[in-house]
Amino acid sequence: MDKMIFTVLNGMKVTEQRQANTFNELANVNTVGFKKSFSSAVISRDLVAEGGLNSRAFPMLQTDNIVDLSPGSVQRTGHPLDLFVSGQGLFAVQAPDGTEAYTRRGDIKITENGVLTTGAGHLLLGDNGPITLPPSAKVDIAADGTVNILAAGEAGNVMTPVARIKLVNAQDQVMQIRSDGLFQTANKAVLQADADITVMSGAVEGSSASPIDAMVQMIRDSREYEMQVSVFKNAKELSTAGASVVRMDG
Template sequence: MDRMIYTAMSGAKHILEKQATTSHNLANATTTGFRAQLDSFRAVPVLNSPSPTRSFVVDSTVGTDYTPGAIQQTGRDLDVAVQGKGWISVQLEDGSEAFTRDGSLKTNENGILQTRAGATVLGDGGPITVPPDVTVSVAKDGTVSAIAAGFKPGAATVLGRIKLVNPAEDNIVRGDDGLFRTKDGNPPDADASVALVGGALEGSNVSVVDAMVDMISLARQFELQMNLLKNAESNETKAAQLFGLS
């Protein structure tokens, strides 16, 4: 009974935490370039306990699903999607480097190329500045070119090349802001094998159907844990009555 209470109590607690993760994934089913978070349960024995039968259930974040999402054509010049593996490097306000798959780019009031969230897109030589009144195009290798608006098509001016990286998946971690970083803090070098698709965006890799099924399954598991706690309470009441008779 003691083991039942500990397992059911901790199981119910962490089922709620996993339900929150599943809800977060489902809420980002339409977020550009989103990567689903993966959780799993594991049993952990209680240390320094006189009863070796006690154990807890722990919800462990095992990582991220790096399966590429579907690429959808948008026709917008500053929309790019990473084809296959790889990331777009961005620079944050504190000067640190992070990675994203969200290729919905824009220019700020100073013409600096940024993501929709406001992170500066890194080029091989630093931030990329786009002059006003130009038509911008992004090549497969990340080269950003511009042609002055109102002029006959001619040789395009190369503004820079987006830094594309492909660090090992076991060396990157998701931050609270949704961006990814290397675990060791060292920014990786540019990878020439990473390719972009212009005029397109990558969708989220979250399956709405799978997420809904997981939420239903977790709700039933939570109900099971509650029933176990009720059974433990019932058993304890009956045991107390038996002891009272003796």
């Protein structure tokens, strides 16, 4: 009987983990460039005591957090620094730990020091590292990621290229989400810039999380949890009935 209870408890844990991911998706339905990244499978593990036989087989949720890079909706903003990246392209950024990571978030900002960042504050990378712009009266970004400026105080409308955003192609790559919300390859390799990836100015990519899908999953998980609780109660009743039989035999 304790084996049954142990299995049910682990099944409840699996459901709780899936619920936590669903809540995260629901919280990010309006986050620019957000991607769903929960890939899981329930596997069986044996609990082994040292010097003894396998005493338990329990379910365990194995997750690999594979990022679903299916393009989200195009949200027109008209802002020249807002970028929508084509296909399965990604922006290269500098992660908080100093390593190169990737994102689909294209709401580009310019700090007071002229540094380009994403809306989340991650440094945008170019061919030679983080991009810093000189004082400028106007900034625009070409389809190939080239950053052009009109220098402050300069007459005319001649734009000067100063950097190129590093755009990479994640097609045929297994991308995983990091704890900081950025993406990396499964083997943590650095991707090379891809000239075939382009950006569209004046638009950003909407979240790929669907509030309807998230709500349906929440309902499904809730019902599954209730069923597991019911099995737990039945196990308790069976255990009580079994103990009564033992007392009667005695």
